[in-house]
Amino acid sequence: RMGENVDYEQLSDDRLTPLARQRLTQTTLIKQNFAQLGLATPDAMLQQTIMRTPEFQVDGKFSNERMTRVLADTGFNLNILKSKLAEDQRANQLRAGIGQSGFAITQNTELLLKIINESRKINWVALELAQVQGDLQISDSEIADYYDTNSSEFYTELRVDAEYLLIDQQALQQPVESAAVLAEYKSQQAQFESSERRELAHILLEINQQQSEDQAREKARQVIQRHRDGASFAELAAEISQDPGTATEGGLLG
Structure with missing residues (x-):
């Protein structure tokens, strides 16, 4: 895929050997945990995976003949393929299990349990207004004093109701000819005249x-x-x- 831009330093033994060793180590550790964790892959799942493999299909349908030919060309057989697929799927199960797992420290768990199981006791007394009020009388001066002392509690946000007419100057401006202005003036001339006065x-x-x-x-x-x-x-x-x-x-x- 690199073509003429291949970087041979990236393909040197000094770089590839550590990567291969790391990959083999990870694979070996994962395989060792398969049996301990009881991970297994049903044969039916392997069969479905094989039948859905595009390389084994002809016109979108699984072909046993094509699968046999492809496996032979790559030095595989059906048993080796199933073994390889089973390992890959179990490895994916293990990675998914680890990635989706979580843990909590003992203190957090205990605190959560306390919150969930927490209960409280509440005592209350219901009083009728008439029982509390009795012969209590409040004068106008007491009401005024309370209002003056706690006036901030009675403030509401300032609101203004406004009605307005939006006039678009550009829409109102229309060209007017001088003759039309003169005609309008003459029709309203009486409004601009006043009676003669002399001193x-x-x-x-x-x-x-x-x-x-x-x-x-x-x-x-x-x-x-x-x-x-x-x-x-x-x-x-x-x-x-x-x-x-x-x-x-x-x-x-x-």
Whole structure:
């Protein structure tokens, strides 16, 4: 089977001789125990083994002629074959018996027997609740004190019942054309509109004994020009308006 890769060192006498000696020693020891252990192989079992041997079959059936020819070619006869098979089967029985055997030390065996044969005596008394309770009364404060002292016994694992809706953003995203967006806006435009609101502010210039109408008009033109030049209306109102109620508020009327 090794072919060109054969390692001749593995076939040297120095390696094969110890292996052969060990095998012969084991075989001899096993044979010596056959008689002591009462191991035997029934002839019917040997016959079945022979008939099931593929080398002795033709088209899947046992052939006595083929068996005789094969045995003759190998230098065996039927008696030698049966003797060899019997030895092999008894050896297998011995190996299986040893491999499947177990042992226990005396201490373990005694302990196991004690456990198996162990018995216990138990005495008990059955009490009715009414007999024990009697006139016993427990106040609410005693119940509260017991609860506060042993509150950990009444805790349960925190649980939360939650309802939720899972929304897949990718599934909701659909391409929308600009025209469709504009049409939707126009259909809902009223929601985005609010009524027009205006705020009214003024700068009051009084016409009285200290200021004539012409003087008031001239001052008004100056105020208008300053506002056009960039001055803040609120600052002009605070500076010039003669309305004490709105001057400090930038002239705002509402």
